[in-house]
Amino acid sequence: MKTFCGRANPTTGAMEWLEEDEDYDYHQEIARSRYADMLHDKDRNTKYYQGIRAAVCRVKERGEKAVVLDIGTGTGLLSMMAASAGADFCYAIEVFKPMANAAVKIVEKNGFHDKIKVINKHSTEVTVGPDGDMQHRANILVTELFDTELIGEGALPTYEHAHKYLVQEGCEAVPHRATVYVQLVESRRMWAWNKLFPIHVKAEDGEKIIVSPSEMENCPGVPSVCDIQLNQMPSSDFTVLSDVVTMFSVDFSKPVRSASTCYRVQLEPVKSGKAQIVLSWWDIDMDPSGMINCTMAPYWVKPTSAFQWRDHWMQCVYFLPCEEPVLQGEKLYLTACRDAYSVWYKLQKDRGEEENKADVHVETPVCRCQAHLLWNRPRFGELNDQNRTRQYIKSLKTILKTDSVCLCISDGSLLPVLAHYLGAKQFFKANHLEDKIKIIEARPELLTSSHLEDKKISVLVGEPFFTTTLLPWHNLYFWYARTAVATHLTSNVTVLPQAASLHMIIVEFQDLWRIRSPCGTCEGFDVQTMDDMINNSLNFRESKEAEPHPLWEYPCKALSDPQEVLTFDFRKTVPQQCLSTEGSVDLVRKGKSHGAVLWMEYHLAADIFVSTGLMQMSNEKGNCEWNPHCKQAVYFFSSVIESETLSDLPSTVMYAINFEPKTGEIAMDFKL
Secondary structure, three states, rough: OEEEEEEEEEOOEEEEEEEHHHHHHHHHHHHOHHHHHHHOHHHHHHHHHHHHHHHHHHHHHHOOOOOEEEOOOOOOOOHHHHHHOOOOOEEOOOOOOOHHHHHHHHHOOOOOOOOEEEEEEOOHHHOOOOOEEOOEEEEHHHEEEOOOOOEEEHHHHHHHHHHHHOOOEEEEEEEEEEEEEEEEEOOOOOOOOOOOOEEEEOOOOEEEEEOOHHHHHOOOOOOOOEEEEEHHHOHHHHHEEOOOOEEEEOOOOOOOOOOEEEEEEEEEEOOOOEEOOOOOEEEEOOOOOOOOOEEOOOOOOOOOOOOOOOOOOOEEEEEEEEEEOOOOOOOOOEEEOOOOOOOEEEEEEOOHHHHHOOOOOOOOOOOOOHHHOOOOOHHHHHHHHHHHHHHHHHHHHHHOOOOOOEEEEEOOOOOHHHHHOOOEEEEEEEOOOOEEEEEEEOHHHOOOOOOOOOOOOOOEOOEEEEEOOOOHHHHHHHHHHHHOOHHHEEEEEEEEEEEEEEEEEEEEOOOOHHOOOOOOOOEEEEOOHHHHHHHHHHHHOHHHHHHOOOOOHHOEEEOOOOEEEEEEEOOOOOOOOOOOEEEEEEEOOOOEEEEEEEEEEEEEEEEEEEEEEEEEEOOOOOEEEOOOOOOEEEEEEEEEEEEOOOOOOEEEEEEEEEEEOOOOEEEEEEEO
């Protein structure tokens, strides 16, 4: 049997379905999973263990047998905790077959095979009765079905079904309850991920302002949550407008309803400002008294608590449908609506009790302007980055003439508008200055001279940016497109950017290393089988590949200086033969070499460059500042070498990097 997997093709700029071995999808699922991150989450594991011990104890005190239902068991960790806490029997449900097989091995290896039954089914398919999967209903319900938004992985319908069919009335639940908290803020940085700000262009005939059309300005955007590591957002980037308030909570020990509903709280702003963003996070109480609490609260809310880094649960950013000016002390109502899988918000002024009550239901936000469907949040941020825009304006000024005929190849780019204002005679945009900019709905290789009104292109521009890009070098599609339109270009065509280069640096991550780090034992249980399984899947193919991460969220320290490793000349067509390089990079700081980070830099014109990766680095400590609008490529080393002093070996990392023009992919190998 074969399976089809979607992959970006950098030579065509399209997502393509590739036929892979049936094992590929499962290996990718395991290799890219967050299991290691969860097993390294000491705070989560300790609190779950404490909560499970307490629940087993309460059941035993009532003179009952402790029968546990563990939904989404994964490695079987929570079931093993229950068994070692004295539970009489555990039913561990895991729908993902390879994971269920691993759980069976782990349970057996830890000596619990007679106490734990692993059931490889979806919990809604589990049967109860003498001939069923479970002999009788459980009296302790243990789950870990949560994502950053709490309900995005289907926790509510799963709990709803379990209470109806799988557990006893009045059962114990670990966690016992979850509570969702919100805080209203103003933040130009975060709002820039949702709206297009006016762009000022200084042209020869005065200043021009590019503004977004009203349907974009008034569009509520898309309903999906923006989940980020809020602990990496400096306090200077947002203004708190309200106290933290409890939005809603769910008691997991009682029947749960997944049907759509709304919750409303009253707020009084602690400061006047523009309400734009609702920040949200949750905590879970592992016991009814709330003594065993695991929280996702960000640094400014609980500054005293020791922070547990985790990537499987972060914090949520929700964009209000429109910006709302608020005054300190005035009465506001914040409404949260949810369906079974997502949450969205609306803010209202106090208009009297009856009128407000009538307006409690809030429609799911739907993008009406199309921009939120074309541009993701980081892309909005990139288009709103004034420094970046200035670099493009400066470059365009140096190359445009009054008779320039331009072609822009990029997805949803504002370069055509900039070029028009800066004096280009005619502008063709591949892929509402009605008579000045022509949008051509054709792929570059299908471009004809009639599309171009029999004109030759004198200036070819691109940012480049394409929506299918996953890794930094996938934007090299611009080079392939440039090659495809070669016959339509003048002999002395100007190309912007004129070249691109691939750069690399060796780093030590503060925390991101945990997602690839073997666990060995977790809370005293041997989970080596899981480590082996992840390793096996990584070796299937994934370990030979870099993976995309937005490194502004994941602090790291540079152990080497940045190094340019490959260049791509856009003034020429894509070569037939491979571009290869081998070399070594010296380690100039002590630390653990977790991996290499790679990114692209674009040479726009003269001495103007734009980086998609490293923006600056503090030389003494090697702290890196990354482009916040792009994901960088991270290649994790299979073994981590720690150099306490610079005299320790290794002092260099050897690399071999190969660009294959036929596929547009970059292969790499590193040796410590």
